[in-house]
Amino acid sequence: MFTIPLGENARLSPLEPLHAQEFLDHMDRARPNVDPWIPWAARSTDLASATATLQSYADKQAADTGRIYGIWLDGTLVAGVMFTRFDGPAGMCEIGCWAEEAAQGRGLVTRACRELVDWAFGERGMTRVEWWVAPGNTRSIEVARRLGMTREGVLRKRYPYRGTRQDSEVWSVLADEWPPAAEVAPASAFASADKTELDRLMAACLGAFTNTDGTAPRLDAIREVFIPQGLIIAHTGNGNEPFVYDLDTFIEPRAKMLTDGTLTEFSEWEVSERTEIFHSIAHRSSEYRKSGFRNGEWFEGAGRKTTQYIRTPAGWRMTSMTWEDF
Structure with a gap:
């Protein structure tokens, strides 16, 4: 066997x-x-x-x-x-x-x-x-x-x-x-406590936006997984300047859209990732997908993220995340 x-x-x-x-x-x-x-x-x-x-x-x-x-x-x-x-x-x-x-x-x-x-x-x-x-x-x-x-x-x-x-x-x-x-990370990689914790942080970050099946989004989870000085950057491409958010300016408009009916049945999830850990710092490259209803119309999307982490006295935390949609 x-x-x-x-x-x-x-x-x-x-x-x-x-x-x-x-x-x-x-x-x-x-x-x-x-x-x-x-x-x-x-x-x-x-x-x-x-x-x-x-x-x-x-x-x-x-x-x-x-x-x-x-x-x-x-x-x-x-x-x-x-x-x-x-x-x-x-x-x-x-x-x-x-x-x-x-x-x-x-x-x-x-x-x-x-x-x-x-x-x-x-x-x-x-x-x-x-x-x-x-x-x-x-x-x-x-x-x-x-x-x-x-x-x-x-x-x-x-x-x-x-x-x-x-x-x-x-x-x-x-x-x-x-x-x-x-x-796809080999099975041995999942035995690492550090990798398991980084996986958990990413799942909590992406899951914070979910409002499917009547679930309320939990945007406060973003503050839990990031350091207080964390940055979130949207790269729109086409020669445009990126949008750079601190945690407050990132969370506020998204919390509104996820609760006022603009975005419903929304979720976002990783489809592949590569994580590199260098002692007390780490980097993760991801591809993701998302779907839901925007103003009543079904949509699906995909994109890429890069995420940086550091190990703090309280455990691993995200320091920055940059994303771009396909």
């Missing part, structure tokens, strides 16, 4: 029928979080049904139509990823994920999904990897975003769940869009 390290004393390995009892124990912990999104979570309630779930994936793997893998943290099964559909002749597959609370917020699922996408494109020659998700499953949507997937649309009332028909969002990434291996 292969094992792929994911950092933080975590590993990715095939999940097989012999793991049925461990899988059942994990499902009992995870069910409140995953039951609405993973159909077999409600069906895997005893040893026989848990075994049947894993056997169904063993049968899919034998037929080359699906696979399932577990994520173990400190020796305990806490999450997993899967090929829910795998069609080699068509060059298309679908991946999915789940996690109990102990695995959330660590990036383990995203790293595991990158391994699956790498394998699908690099080893099996797939053309398209899909991600189907309920609109309310915000954690799963964030994974799709971090993988650089594109939201293609919504299939309305696609399937029933406990008497109510549910929508499905469809996200995807194509082989020619997938970053080369050099652009």
Whole structure:
């Protein structure tokens, strides 16, 4: 059985029928979080049904139509990823994920999904990897975003769940869009406490603008991740002078737009990054995407960021960020 390290004393390995009892124990912990999104979570309630779930994936793997893998943290099964559909002749597959609370917020699922996408494109020659998700499953949507997937649309009332028909969002990434291996940090890099902290700061910074599904933006998070003297610079190109903001002048107009109806269902996320750490200073180059409604009209955008960090007595903080849209 292969094992792929994911950092933080975590590993990715095939999940097989012999793991049925461990899988059942994990499902009992995870069910409140995953039951609405993973159909077999409600069906895997005893040893026989848990075994049947894993056997169904063993049968899919034998037929080359699906696979399932577990994520173990400190020796305990806490999450997993899967090929829910795998069609080699068509060059298309679908991946999915789940996690109990102990695995959330660590990036383990995203790293595991990158391994699956790498394998699908690099080893099996797939053309398209899909991600189907309920609109309310915000954690799963964030994974799709971090993988650089594109939201293609919504299939309305696609399937029933406990008497109510549910929508499905469809996200995807194509082989020619997938970053080369050099652009994706190796698993060993994620074991670094410094890198983990820089990832957290960037996620908090970008997440401060989110107002999807009724979420209120949290622009004060910008002050938490930057030093008080931080600068944020917008490079518009075309020979124009850049806009240079301190934290107050950057936050105030954006807080207004995100709460007065100008920008709704807005979010912004990284699709690739390269981070270099030099003792107590660091630099990060990112590509990002964003989407939402501007004055009632749907829009999508993309661009680049460079971010500088220093290690302060209170921990890592951002000192400056420069961005430009494509």
